[in-house]
Amino acid sequence: MNKKRIYIAYTGGTIGMKKSKNGYIPVQGYVSDVVKGLTELHREEMPNFDIHEYCPVIDSSNMTPNDWQFIADDIQAKYDQYDGFVVLHGTDTMAYTASALSFMLDNLKKPVIVTGSQIPLSEIRSDGQLNLLNSLYLAAHYPLAEVGLFFNNKLYRGNRSTKADSSGFNAFESPNCDPLITAGIQINVDLGQLVVTPPRNESKLTVIPIKDQPIGVVSLYPGISHQVIANILAQPVNALIIQSYGVGNAPENEALLNEIEQAHKRGILVVNRTQCHRGMVNMEGYATGHALKDAGVLSARDMTLEACLTKIHHLLSQDLSYDEVRRRFEINLKGELSL
Numbered sequence: 001m002n003k004k005r006i007y008i009a010y011t012g013g014t015i016g017m018k019k020s021k022n023g024y025i026p027v028q029g030y031v032s033d034v035v036k037g038l039t040e041l042h043r044e045e046m047p048n049f050d051i052h053e054y055c056p057v058i059d060s061s062n063m064t065p066n067d068w069q070f071i072a073d074d075i076q077a078k079y080d081q082y083d084g085f086v087v088l089h090g091t092d093t094m095a096y097t098a099s100a101l102s103f104m105l106d107n108l109k110k111p112v113i114v115t116g117s118q119i120p121l122s123e124i125r126s127d128g129q130l131n132l133l134n135s136l137y138l139a140a141h142y143p144l145a146e147v148g149l150f151f152n153n154k155l156y157r158g159n160r161s162t163k164a165d166s167s168g169f170n171a172f173e174s175p176n177c178d179p180l181i182t183a184g185i186q187i188n189v190d191l192g193q194l195v196v197t198p199p200r201n202e203s204k205l206t207v208i209p210i211k212d213q214p215i216g217v218v219s220l221y222p223g224i225s226h227q228v229i230a231n232i233l234a235q236p237v238n239a240l241i242i243q244s245y246g247v248g249n250a251p252e253n254e255a256l257l258n259e260i261e262q263a264h265k266r267g268i269l270v271v272n273r274t275q276c277h278r279g280m281v282n283m284e285g286y287a288t289g290h291a292l293k294d295a296g297v298l299s300a301r302d303m304t305l306e307a308c309l310t311k312i313h314h315l316l317s318q319d320l321s322y323d324e325v326r327r328r329f330e331i332n333l334k335g336e337l338s339l
């Protein structure tokens, strides 16, 4: 049987970091060296792989939409030579990158798995080896046709995942969508969920480019002044994400609602995402939510903040009318929301 070939892109992150006098920093060349010596990765059951380190390797707190573009373009350039892709990435913004890639990589027919670790490979008790080994194994042996995020024995849909623990090994959750694969003694696959929309066979992978977008994000709190919203909207912003209460509620503050309505009328996309960790926006539930809807605000339904933000980047980066952006925001593009 022909062994599968997997491409590993090392972008940076704790997995390849070492201690410096200012704390951990990514070190060029380190991951490639360590990986050569990890005998488990070279067992018969494992695929062949090539590892490519980006230059520079970065802490993922330094990631920008330009880096998402670089990763997507890199995958596209290597797409025909490999059976699957593993992106080694810092955990801090891993869910943003996984979400962005899910929107950018259109007609994806191969696995793209983003992973990393909480403890560097260079240190004892590192979770990096298992995360990398499982990601490689799944990318080679499971028929994934989407962007996943693997961490602590679970493969999540990339655009459903969020970093939920800054210090535990179970750093990621997918609050509104069960894991696609759970790797216990057996590897359990949720077949009902695995592939979102099977791409047509003849269609080639395309990268839909993403450009930096000025987007405001505001979390409501009791007593918030309309001036806070007005100030955010006075910046050159193309969209505003309101992190509302419960099922999508906001104070019935006329001045605040007026700021929002005026923004919508100026063509600024305003969306309503709950600040709750789990659950769905329903602006019909309470009068306090209905007021937002009447002001032209769209529902982010059960999207994570990461999915919501990157989906807006994706939509605003294309040449679409305001109405078309609004229409696409509320529909399911890549499994990022439940209807």
Ligand SMILES: NC(=O)C[C@H](N)C(=O)O
Binding pocket: 012, 013, 014, 015, 058, 059, 060, 061, 089, 090, 091, 092, 093, 116, 117, 118, 119
């Ligand atoms: N665990 C990690 O990878 C955290 C690191 N600061 C990063 O995101 O690059």
